[in-house]
Amino acid sequence: MLPKKNVMLGLVFAVVPLFQASSTVIAADAPAPASTPAATAAPAVASPAPAPITDPVKLRERGQILALSCSGCHGTDGKSASIIPSIYGKTTGYIESALLDFKSGARTSTVMGRHAKGYTAEEIHLIAEYFGNLSKKKN
Numbered sequence: 490m491l492p493k494k495n496v497m498l499g500l501v502f503a504v505v506p507l508f509q510a511s512s513t514v515i516a517a518d519a520p521a522p523a524s525t526p527a528a529t530a531a532p533a534v535a536s537p538a539p540a541p542i543t544d545p546v547k548l549r550e551r552g553q554i555l556a557l558s559c560s561g562c563h564g565t566d567g568k569s570a571s572i573i574p575s576i577y578g579k580t581t582g583y584i585e586s587a588l589l590d591f592k593s594g595a596r597t598s599t600v601m602g603r604h605a606k607g608y609t610a611e612e613i614h615l616i617a618e619y620f621g622n623l624s625k626k627k628n
């Protein structure tokens with residue numbers, strides 16, 4: 490006898506096309522279909538996630554690229570010429586915890602909370618390392 494999990498997966502494959510076909514017909518005035526067990530089960534059979542990057546050079550480059558999104562407000566290299574605080578000169582630890590606090594809402598902000606929510610904790614770490622090392626190098 491087949492394990493229960495395989496039977497369930499088989500059911501998902503059988504139901505999904507039916508569900509999609511019927512929802513296109515009624516889509517015009519019907520509300521969006523609620524998330525079903527079939528919809529949540531689908532990602533389990535999607536292609537596997539790419540292998541995580543571990544090469545330190547590639548990680549540094551990634552941090553640098555992610556950090557480009559900060560310069561529009563905080564200035565090139567984080568040296569601000571405006572009302573926005575400079576990031577340059579601050580330590581990796583300070584920047585990382587500030588971003589995590591903005592992301593979680595523990596620290597109130599006007600724009601940083603929205604911005605920080607777009608990054609994973611790992612990406613925040615890479616960005617913080619980039620700015621932290623930048624100040625160390627140039628001082």
Ligand code: HEC
Nearest residue numbers: 558559562573574576584587588598599600601602604616
């Ligand atoms: C849209 C403009 C904008 C962008 C883009 C932006 N910031 Fe900010 N940042 C601010 C503002 C404004 C503040 C002051 C807090 C607030 O009100 O949001 C701030 C505050 C901060 C602080 C706290 C500084 C301190 O002295 O405690 C850090 C750290 C910081 N930002 C890092 C970053 C990093 C890293 C990025 C890029 C990933 C970034 N910010 C992108 C506008 C921006």
